[in-house]
Amino acid sequence: MLQQLKSFFASPYIAVPIGALIISFSPVLVRLTTVSPDSSAFYRVLFGGITLMIISIARREKISVPLKIWGLVALTGVFFAIDLQCWHRSIGYVGPGLATILGNLQVFATAAFGAILFKEIISKRLIVALPLAVIGLFLLIGLDINQMYSHILWGLFFGILTALSYSCYLICLRQSQSTEKKLPLFANMGIISLLTALSVGISMYSTGDSFAITTPHDWLYLIMYGVFCQGIGWAFISKGLPNLPAAIAGLLMLLQPALAFVWDVVLFNRPTGTYGLFGVALVLFAIGMGIYGQQAVTKETA
Numbered sequence: 172m173l174q175q176l177k178s179f180f181a182s183p184y185i186a187v188p189i190g191a192l193i194i195s196f197s198p199v200l201v202r203l204t205t206v207s208p209d210s211s212a213f214y215r216v217l218f219g220g221i222t223l224m225i226i227s228i229a230r231r232e233k234i235s236v237p238l239k240i241w242g243l244v245a246l247t248g249v250f251f252a253i254d255l256q257c258w259h260r261s262i263g264y265v266g267p268g269l270a271t272i273l274g275n276l277q278v279f280a281t282a283a284f285g286a287i288l289f290k291e292i293i294s295k296r297l298i299v300a301l302p303l304a305v306i307g308l309f310l311l312i313g314l315d316i317n318q319m320y321s322h323i324l325w326g327l328f329f330g331i332l333t334a335l336s337y338s339c340y341l342i343c344l345r346q347s348q349s350t351e352k353k354l355p356l357f358a359n360m361g362i363i364s365l366l367t368a369l370s371v372g373i374s375m376y377s378t379g380d381s382f383a384i385t386t387p388h389d390w391l392y393l394i395m396y397g398v399f400c401q402g403i404g405w406a407f408i409s410k411g412l413p414n415l416p417a418a419i420a421g422l423l424m425l426l427q428p429a430l431a432f433v434w435d436v437v438l439f440n441r442p443t444g445t446y447g448l449f450g451v452a453l454v455l456f457a458i459g460m461g462i463y464g465q466q467a468v469t470k471e472t473a
Contacts, residue, residue, distance in 0.1 A: 296464025
């Protein structure tokens with residue numbers, strides 16, 4: 172029975188969606204805190220990194236790998252730090268709705284990187300599924316014109332940088348676990364998280380942002396944010412990514428904003444209507460269609 176469960180969770184088509192489900196609670200926990208956006212990002216990766224390294228040490232994972240692997244791991248952490256900070260700045264300029272949509276344009280960049288860098292074949296159904304998923308995301312999140320502040324071009328700029336850096340992060344994370352002499356899973360994700368914390372922390376210090384956690388509730392929510400979302404959630408995702416085509420990985424990651432919308436409705440009584448519900452259904456349909464189409468292509472070329 173235990174072996175069957177391990178086999179079930181080892182499937183990348185199970186591991187990545189479970190990880191996306193877990194990190195979909197990120198906006199919920201951030202919303203419950205009173206710290207600044209950059210501060211919440213810092214403590215997310217700090218507490219998550221510490222958790223992952225404790226697990227790595229308990230498992231006696233060895234971290235002796237070639238220098239080029241360390242370079243790839245460091246690059247992954249840098250891209251994730253850029254992603255987090257660009258996204259927060261995009262929110263400041265155009266609001267959370269458009270910023271989230273722009274950031275999740277990573278699905279196109281990830282598919283393109285997979286095709287160009289790794290010569291991955293993209294099925295016709297997947298090509299159709301990608302824009303459908305983004306349209307669904309647009310419908311479920313919507314745009315609040317009142318939250319779109321005056322400097323919209325800067326918001327678009329940071330939003331596109333978010334998408335590109337997030338895509339590069341996913342590709343690098345995938346590659347960091349695809350090489351033969353790779354770091355063990357928990358050590359890999361733990362070191363990436365701590366490097367990201369260092370990058371975000373330096374940026375916060377340079378801008379004078381506060382590191383203070385002033386209430387017990389903030390401590391609780393930030394620890395949960397780090398342990399579950401950055402620690403456990405990204406461990407699942409990191410486990411599954413190496414065995415997925417880049418385009419499918421990017422598509423599956425759209426489960427995160429779709430599920431975050433659901434939690435916003437359920438937990439915070441977010442007003443929703445036909446467009447929002449149709450958007451969720453369209454995202455899920457597009458993900459299913461993309462996976463089915465890509466699996467068919469994989470079988471034909473095998």
